[in-house]
Amino acid sequence: MTKNSFYILLLISMLFTSCIPIKDLVYLQDKNTSTEQNSITEVSSKPYRLQVDDVLSVSIKAIDPKLVSIFNTTESGTTAKSESGLYFDGFTIDDHGNIRMPVLGEINVIGFTLDEVRVKIEKKLLEEYFKSEANIFVTVKLAGFRYTINGEVGSTGTKTLFQSHVNILEAIANAGDITIVGNRKAVTIIRQTSTGVQMNDIDLTDVNVMKSPYYNLQPNDYIYIKPLRQKTWGTGQTGIQSIGTIITLLSLGTTVYLLLKN
Numbered sequence: 001m002t003k004n005s006f007y008i009l010l011l012i013s014m015l016f017t018s019c020i021p022i023k024d025l026v027y028l029q030d031k032n033t034s035t036e037q038n039s040i041t042e043v044s045s046k047p048y049r050l051q052v053d054d055v056l057s058v059s060i061k062a063i064d065p066k067l068v069s070i071f072n073t074t075e076s077g078t079t080a081k082s083e084s085g086l087y088f089d090g091f092t093i094d095d096h097g098n099i100r101m102p103v104l105g106e107i108n109v110i111g112f113t114l115d116e117v118r119v120k121i122e123k124k125l126l127e128e129y130f131k132s133e134a135n136i137f138v139t140v141k142l143a144g145f146r147y148t149i150n151g152e153v154g155s156t157g158t159k160t161l162f163q164s165h166v167n168i169l170e171a172i173a174n175a176g177d178i179t180i181v182g183n184r185k186a187v188t189i190i191r192q193t194s195t196g197v198q199m200n201d202i203d204l205t206d207v208n209v210m211k212s213p214y215y216n217l218q219p220n221d222y223i224y225i226k227p228l229r230q231k232t233w234g235t236g237q238t239g240i241q242s243i244g245t246i247i248t249l250l251s252l253g254t255t256v257y258l259l260l261k262n
Helices: 003-018 065-071 083-089 114-128 168-174 207-211 229-233 239-261
Strands: 055-061 098-101 105-108 137-142 145-151 157-161 182-193 196-202 222-227
Touching: 055 065, 055 083, 055 098, 055 114, 105 114, 114 137, 145 168, 157 168, 168 222
Parallel strands: 145 222
Antiparallel strands: 055 137, 098 105, 145 157, 182 196, 182 222
16 A cells, blocks of 8 residues: 555545534434334423422412512512522522411422412412402412533523423523534433432434433433534544644644654
8 A cells, every 4th residue: 555545545534533424413313214203292291399499489469469469579469570580589498398488487398399389379378368259369480490501512501491391402502502512412411309310311313302201301400411522532523624634734744754854
């Protein structure tokens, strides 16, 4: 084999190994040709059960707003719209699983769903303070859907979305998408549950990820995007970048050879 042939083979091999293939970048690919894409159905998520440090937004309304004003932390039972406002005016679940509300005092909510907490508050109001004719209307929500994302994304950190349900693709889009050197085939989700911490990897390039119980996030989930091997190689992620890197290395090698020879 001639020296020129060796360099050509080296160039081709480096191009193939350093470039990131398009199949590693595209989300939700139908990898099973025998299954129609339309048949993929999303797994229904279980109702979220409240945990310590969750922040609740509770609004109590009635026909006469003055009757319930003492039960609300904001004027006329309205809730603050800013994230900081929800944090300071909301009700944080303490280490004992309780929230402390005006007049009603401490209410245990740990392990309950939002709907169960709503029923619990309504029952307490009707038993101790009002009659059914008052038409008490209680709304209980999480003060924002919080999750943390780290690794190869456009914007890392703890994010808050003001919606009740968030899937993994929405969370990643909100963080500026996965970078070109992020591993979409092994996205790690760490979830705190009543029985302990669960950790699982999901493949976002496979359409069947929508069947995973981790596709729909739960509040306080932690998402980690691992880097691809191409990032550590430093040869570039596209063909043009790789060629530029190779030419630079060859030029450097030639320069060093000529200096040593002379």
